[in-house]
Amino acid sequence: LWMDRCDMSGGVAVTEAPNELTGDIDVCNPIGIVRLLRQTDAQIFTGWRGHEGLFDAGTVQSMQWVVERVCGVLSDPVRSAVVMSGCGTSGRIAFLMARSFNARLSAKGIPPCYHYIIAGGDQALLKSVEATEDSWKAGVEALEQVARGRERVVFIGITCGLSAPFVAGQLAHCLDNKAVFTPVLLGFNPIHQARHTPIRDWNKTFHDGEQKHSNCELAVLDEG
Numbered sequence: 001l002w003m004d005r006c007d008m009s010g011g012v013a014v015t016e017a018p019n020e021l022t023g024d025i026d027v028c029n030p031i032g033i034v035r036l037l038r039q040t041d042a043q044i045f046t047g048w049r050g051h052e053g054l055f056d057a058g059t060v061q062s063m064q065w066v067v068e069r070v071c072g073v074l075s076d077p078v079r080s081a082v083v084m085s086g087c088g089t090s091g092r093i094a095f096l097m098a099r100s101f102n103a104r105l106s107a108k109g110i111p112p113c114y115h116y117i118i119a120g121g122d123q124a125l126l127k128s129v130e131a132t133e134d135s136w137k138a139g140v141e142a143l144e145q146v147a148r149g150r151e152r153v154v155f156i157g158i159t160c161g162l163s164a165p166f167v168a169g170q171l172a173h174c175l176d177n178k179a180v181f182t183p184v185l186l187g188f189n190p191i192h193q194a195r196h197t198p199i200r201d202w203n204k205t206f207h208d209g210e211q212k213h214s215n216c217e218l219a220v221l222d223e224g
Helices: 030-046 057-074 089-107 136-147 165-176 208-213
Strands: 080-086 114-118 152-158 181-187 219-222
Touching: 057 080, 057 152, 080 089, 080 136, 080 165, 089 114, 089 152, 114 136, 136 152, 136 165, 152 165, 165 181
Parallel strands: 080 114, 080 152, 152 181, 181 219
Antiparallel strands: none
8 A cells, every 4th residue: 555646846855846925935934934834844744835734635545554554563563562762863753653653552551553764873873973873783683673573563654755775774674574473664755766876785675675665565655
């Protein structure tokens, strides 16, 4: 299950394209800046240009697909897990979400089953570790360590531009081990704008995953 988008950014990646709303943000006063940012934040829900937003049917359908599989994990939290992973800010989002969800589970007497991975380890919560972010092998090793002993894992890879080698390696590992892993890809670029640049010491690009996942059970949430 995945959602395609019409390309309304003139061939430029959505994450690199300017937003018309903030073209004059540099000459606004502080209140004006906050109002513009509030309007751009609203586009996440209503959509930007021709792209779907969080409230559109396609996005809701994909999120429902993910929810159903996460519910399966929650029904057996000892032998299953939800793993969220990313680099830099994406990894910090994974950290915050895992901690928040686990706190809710603990309050209900349910064993915590959410895990986070951030490229470079916990030190990267404060400072990026770029060498690790560029290593697909490091991503796979980190995922294998967290998932060891689990019979079912929902993996959520977070990469804003669908470009991080660290996450690309993890995604490929999930697609090669579908008996255990259910992969979910979360980003802001349409899937066809995934990075085509060859990844160091690997014979794949992030975009190669698009071709492979077309015949696999993979949710792609791309909110350009």
